[in-house]
């Protein structure tokens with residue numbers, strides 16, 4: 001949690017926001033998980049593209 | 055025979071002209087007037103601006119592509135529109151001034167049956183003293199990533215800064231918007247996180263103080279009044295996501311800010327709450343406000359009718375409801391659907407060139423009365439879709455004799471997919487992949503948050519980075535009209 005200890009100060013504007021934990025950060029660059037997300041995001045984006053063409 | 059003239063070969067104009075050429079029979083002409091010799095995939099300028107791509111990787115020569123496609127290409131800038139013709143010309147025409155093809159400075163008139171204005175934005179650096187050079191260009195104190203050349207220059211400055219940091223000098227970096235009425239926050243958002251990534255990679259992140267400055271009243275407004283995403287059982291606002299990212303990366307923010315002056319190493323700003331302040335910098339990338347490119351219009355007798363054809367900000371009027379109304383009365387139906395000019399039915403405007411009816415974000419002012427609010431973005435996907443939609447209508451008007459546009463594409467009925475890069479690397483890179491549906495919130499259809507939560511989502515990760523990469527190659531492939539290009543969606 002070094003990023004939290006280093007960057008957040010009490011009563012600064014960033015004190016009241018949510019900050020990702022290490023596990024969330026790990027999954028952001030975990031290749032296997034991101035490959036699954038890649039497929040899912042592509043499907044979701046294509047759905048938006050389809051919905052946008054009339 | 056009909057002649058369609060398209061002004062501008064950016065995302066929307068190139069889409070419109072290439073589809074029209076593809077659909078229309080050879081007896082019809084498609085003319086493209088655009089001042090640049092090269093097409094630029096603008097989203098990847100961010101990577102040029104931090105040295106992860108060369109300028110050559112984000113541009114290609116237009117002439118051979120248009121020649122192969124059978125498009126009449128004039129490397130020129132449009133100067134004026136004469137929708138009723140003129141003294142010696144019965145047909146409507148545009149006047150153009152060459153910027154290339156060996157005819158630099160020469161002027162010409164080009165008649166049209168249909169005109170598509172796709173001239174995009176004028177980067178209005180001069181709206182902020184010191185941000186511009188007083189001659190319409192970028193000033194001496196800051197950098198920009200809005201064009202490929204600007205991005206190349208931004209990278210040169212960034213690399214100098216990194217060398218100085220490596221030599222032990224601490225530096226201040228400011229990224230954001232350079233005026234209270236900017237749009238395109240997303241590009242600055244991408245750039246700041248790419249700088250953070252590059253500094254980490256170079257091992258000098260600790261030597262830099264990076265600050266975000268923006269005209270948004272809350273982080274994550276993006277000029278579309280923010281958005282909500284489903285996360286952990288909540289409909290969470292984009293503010294939470296944006297703030298979270300800035301907090302995680304140790305980047306403080308100044309928001310609701312109108313930058314009113316830029317000097318060497320220092321900028322001054324005024325905020326929505328009346329605060330006035332200054333930020334010092336060694337390196338600053340500030341997005342300029344956008345305006346129309348300044349085309350003039352004249353009637354048959356040569357009288358200036360620019361104010362009839364264009365809104366005061368220089369964007370072309372289309373079928374939107376331009377009645378001035380308070381925010382509470384804004385409706386999704388105010389937004390244009392066919393992009394046809396109300397006075398001249400053979401003129402259309404696509405992409406950034408059309409005048410939006412009003413802001414998407416709520417209008418706000420500082421106590422001094424300075425408007426500080428993001429203006430509406432028209433990102434790549436809506437620009438491409440609108441370009442294609444207008445091309446379909448014109449095709450039907452030419453070939454099927456339709457007396458009005460046959461296709462519609464309102465930004466209040468259309469989504470946008472955006473991928474904001476946050477570091478370029480095959481396994482360590484990241485991007486925020488977002489979709490929003492519809493772009494303009496429809497509070498009648500989706501009370502509360504104005505959008506369909508099932509089609510509005512976003513997440514940060516490597517997957518988004520891979521998508522950004524694929525989009526780069528896919529859209530350059532499509533723009534070069536390589537085999538199967540028509541199958542790639544806008």
Ligand SMILES: Cc1cc2nc3c(=O)[nH]c(=O)nc-3n(C[C@H](O)[C@H](O)[C@H](O)COP(=O)(O)OP(=O)(O)OC[C@H]3O[C@@H](n4cnc5c(N)ncnc54)[C@H](O)[C@@H]3O)c2cc1C
Nearest residue numbers: 062063064065066096097132173174241405406432433434
């Ligand atoms: C740095 C940056 C990053 C971006 N990243 C993204 C992203 O990741 N995703 C996304 O969806 N959108 C992104 N955008 C927005 C996207 O680039 C625009 O939505 C899109 O380019 C708009 O298309 P357009 O055709 O209206 O304008 P442009 O693409 O700007 O094209 C305008 C064209 O008109 C020409 N022109 C100018 N004046 C004249 C004249 N007088 N006569 C004739 N032609 C003229 C110009 O030379 C140009 O060819 C980004 C923008 C910037 C600046």
